[in-house]
Amino acid sequence: MPELPEVETVVRGLQAALPGRQILSVRLGKTDFIDEPVLLAERLTGSRIAGVSRIGKFIAVELASGAVVASTDAGLHLVIHLGMTGRLTAVRTSEPVPPHTHVFFSLDDGNELRYTDIRRFGRMRLAPNSWMDALRARWGQDALEIGAPEFALRFGSRSARIKALLLDQHTVSGIGNIYADESLWRARIHPARRADRLTTKQLRALHRAIQTTLLAAIRLKGSSFSDYLDAEGKPGMFQRMHRVYQREGLACRRCRQRIRRIQVAGRSSFFCPRCQPAPRTRKKSRARKK
């Protein structure tokens, strides 16, 4: 599943392949994940790519402002979210086309930018500068850029469970299920703990754990489980470093206790019951026997 490290890896790959290229033609398959597909194809045909960047888990392909009508809202971006099975690759046109490939942008260097997405949880749209600004405004700061004090401020005042907040892109952007679990393990925090019950020390540890985990994952070009591949179509290697994610029943790498799986915030959450102690359950104090 593409989260911050995977999207960052794809973006870096595309930065090497796309800037300066002209889009010669656009071919569409299924389009139910695209906002206004006909308009998108029309506007992109003949346009030139200026740059590629990441906003949270979104990929923004900036188009050169050449033919765009001069208005205050000039500056057009092709915005792509990979959902959970989306792939964006820049490959030779002669490369075989994988199943579920729904968008083809043929480029002026003989390559083709392709969007493949088995489950079509991804999104694609054309967006003006104002839309990009609105996205940045309603999204939380990037998980790699937020400082420790700001992090403690955003989380420490919330009563929701920490795992739910880590997944909520409005609080901090870029973290998904894998890196939430891996970071919580590293910081020794149970996923169901209320954020406002964490100590300052724990919030600081979690902030550090997130940075460390994300940077290590980027170095290994992300985690490939079932579907994720980078811009060249190659898998990442960070899944080999996972400490809890998808390791139910296996020994904790720190204490050998068996890793458990529970549901938190509607998602599978993997944790070590010894390293990450559960929150106090506080039932109606029936335990007060005598």
Place this chain on the structure above:
DNA sequence: AGCTCTTCCTGAAAGC
């Protein structure tokens, strides 16, 4: 307002 649950989609794997 803040928080949690449901929904979308497909294919792999488990269950019967």
Place this chain on the structure above:
DNA sequence: TGCTTTCAGGAAGAGC
């Protein structure tokens, strides 16, 4: 064997 059911999850929107 072959069918049905369950599960995976990002983010929007509904519901409490």
